Amino acid sequence: MGAGDFESRWLRPDVNAVWTRFLQVTHRLEHHIDRRLQDNHGITHTQYEILVRLADADERALRMSDLADQIVTAKSAVTYQVNRLTDMGLVHRRKCDADNRGTWVTLTPAGLERLEQAAPCILSLVRELFLDDLNCTQSAELDKLLGTWSDNLDEHERNPVRHPEH
Template identity: 80%
Template sequence: MSAGDFESRWLAPDVNAVWTRFLHVTHRLEHHIDRRLQEQHGITHTQYEIMVRLADSDERAMRMSELADRIVTAKSAVTYQINKLSEMGLVERRKCGRDNRGIWVHLTDAGAERLERAAPCILSLVRELFLDSLNCDQAAELDKLLGTWSDNLDDHDRNPIGHPDHRGPEHAPELS
């Protein structure tokens, strides 16, 4: 494939096949993780990710808006998940002392315990369904590709399409 394959309005069949396979694999992986977490720990993968972000933050707390940014989802989706986690006693909301509009979410002790019990489940699935199927060279190549995609997304976040500073397809990296 070359960069030119990506320039037409429609994806070339071989490029479309790669994109479709990528989506299929990532959705299946997410489905397996989500199902196992729900069966064994009563939480979704998104809820697990929220608790991980809270556990990794100062005082196990974050503002709702920052949490939405960290897990890359809409604020309304975070609100829904926080409501569910709050009902289970795994997180609690607190008003921001400096800003009455701001809401802080805190991971409770029960939430930290649930997270600690669920972590081995995630780790074993990541190994079983993802890492164990890669050799060292493949893992290094995948890491390189993920870095390229991440850099491209960072650039897009700074200069979205339609923004005057967007660089356009002529500045896309050459694929080999």
């Protein structure tokens, strides 16, 4: 199912319906995860993702810029979230010794504990709302689609295509 000619200003109705449904489902899934984490563990999904990335990092620490790259968000948004996590005692910030421009973010023991408490909650919700209703064939198809989209995004980031504004 192609979207039509490249220069078209609008998607075909059937393609637009698929795109709209994709956006609605991903936003609703994100909303449910975010609300469950906030209600049960006092952190947002973005904050949870920051804790996960730090837990997986060497010495449970990352430079702020690397953290932003890993969770695919603006550095200012990561700064805001890290400030909130710092206020909660879940992470610690410090200037980089090698250069004063960078900042290291380190997971605290309290942050690791919060992550370990929140993980079963989020994993059960992901299973309940996303994974349980997929059979093996659907899961493989979805994985293939996600791989295609990821490859397309990687290629675009390496070689951005500039389009004239209409």
